[in-house]
Amino acid sequence: MTLDTTETTSGAEEFAPAKVNLALHITGQRADGYHLLDSLVVFPRIGDRLTASKHQTAVSPMDQPSATATDARKALHLTLEGPFGSELQQTDSADNLVIRAFQAYCTAVSCNLPDVCLRLQKNLPVASGIGGGSADAAAALRLAARLTGRSLPSRDLQKMALTLGADVPVCLTATPMRMSGIGEILSLLPPLPAMGMVLINPGVGVSTPAIFKALDRRDNPPLPKLPPRFADLDGLMAYLQQTRNDMQEAAEQLCPAIADVVAALNAQPQTLLARMSGSGATCFALTRPGTETTLATDLRQAHPSWWITSGLLG
Ligand SMILES: C[C@@](CO)(OP(=O)(O)O)[C@H](O)COP(=O)(O)OP(=O)(O)OC[C@H]1O[C@@H](n2ccc(N)nc2=O)[C@H](O)[C@@H]1O
Numbered sequence: 494m495t496l497d498t499t500e501t502t503s504g505a506e507e508f509a510p511a512k513v514n515l516a517l518h519i520t521g522q523r524a525d526g527y528h529l530l531d532s533l534v535v536f537p538r539i540g541d542r543l544t545a546s547k548h549q550t551a552v553s554p555m556d557q558p559s560a561t562a563t564d565a566r567k568a569l570h571l572t573l574e575g576p577f578g579s580e581l582q583q584t585d586s587a588d589n590l591v592i593r594a595f596q597a598y599c600t601a602v603s604c605n606l607p608d609v610c611l612r613l614q615k616n617l618p619v620a621s622g623i624g625g626g627s628a629d630a631a632a633a634l635r636l637a638a639r640l641t642g643r644s645l646p647s648r649d650l651q652k653m654a655l656t657l658g659a660d661v662p663v664c665l666t667a668t669p670m671r672m673s674g675i676g677e678i679l680s681l682l683p684p685l686p687a688m689g690m691v692l693i694n695p696g697v698g699v700s701t702p703a704i705f706k707a708l709d710r711r712d713n714p715p716l717p718k719l720p721p722r723f724a725d726l727d728g729l730m731a732y733l734q735q736t737r738n739d740m741q742e743a744a745e746q747l748c749p750a751i752a753d754v755v756a757a758l759n760a761q762p763q764t765l766l767a768r769m770s771g772s773g774a775t776c777f778a779l780t781r782p783g784t785e786t787t788l789a790t791d792l793r794q795a796h797p798s799w800w801i802t803s804g805l806l807g
């Protein structure tokens with residue numbers, strides 16, 4: 494995917510695509526408790542948007558943001574908008590991964606924080622297995638690099654990303670990757686065929702550490718050997734059928750709605766593969782390109798309370 498980075502009259506913008514684990518094998522555990530993964534990660538054109546604009550001294554009542562959080566100590570202002578913005582409002586803005594990433598970057602390049610207002614359009618559900626916070630952190634690192642005009646060697650940037658979260662390094666690439674270690678070892682995948690994707694969250698937040706803790710096994714086999722290329726979408730599906738999400742069973746036990754989502758996706762003719770992403774509760778279906786919209790529409794009618802969205806991959 495080409496990352497959508499724009500300069501507009503209102504400022505600079507970074508797209509923060511969702512991270513979807515097409516397969517997630519848990520292969521071990523480090524002495525510090527972190528789990529070793531072997532995962533195929535992709536980035537649909539579905540995500541948050543982070544914008545930086547020059548400080549405005551006066552804001553008319555019409556322009557008042559839906560929710561505003563200010564990091565007073567450092568003069569970085571973060572406005573939270575969009576369908577899930579208010580959920581993050583309860584958290585201190587200094588803990589928001591956008592602010593943490595900005596601060597970490599500016600410290601590393603020995604720059605003052607740029608005098609900008611940050612605006613996060615939060616379209617992705619929070620704590621939902623699609624790395625919304627990690628995607629935002631990665632977008633903030635990219636934006637900080639643009640605004641300060643100072644770059645970091647890629648090895649240092651990846652190291653910094655890992656301190657913000659195990660999923661942040663892969664989100665920095667926003668490119669289909671095989672991810673291993675605890676998230677820091679990344680390798681390119683063979684080119685993937687075009688496909689559609691539907692994401693569904695049943696409206697339940699799931700705690701990543703809680704699901705890791707609840708796992709029955711931590712020594713599962715790694716991913717099967719990847720072919721040099723996938724002939725077509727059917728070839729990719731045949732490969733993915735041999736893979737799993739090793740967190741899904743534990744997540745379904747703690748959050749039974751996940752099994753309902755996967756069953757609802759599997760009952761639709763457009764679905765080629767349905768599975769949970771990350772530690773849940775968001776699940777995805779892969780479809781032939783063009784059929785993802787009807788799948789999303791059909792399920793929205795049957796399950797109006799679920800968050801359902803669709804997009805293309807590749
Ligand atoms: C499970 C995955 C799969 O992609 O996705 P999500 O469900 O978060 O989307 C990730 O490994 C999550 O990465 P991320 O959400 O960045 O995790 P972090 O903030 O670094 O860690 C949160 C907590 O999860 C546990 N953790 C995380 C990563 C890992 N490889 N092993 C772990 O045991 C640790 O208990 C840690 O304290």
Ligand SMILES: Nc1ncnc2c1ncn2[C@@H]1O[C@H](COP(=O)(O)OP(=O)(O)O)[C@@H](O)[C@H]1O
Pocket residue numbers: 581584588589590591618619620621622623624625626627628629630660701771772773
């Ligand atoms: N910008 C952000 N977006 C989402 N979550 C954030 C953000 N900043 C901090 N967080 C915190 O990070 C945690 C993990 O969020 P998230 O990345 O959405 O989870 P997941 O990786 O499971 O999808 C949440 O509990 C949330 O409080």
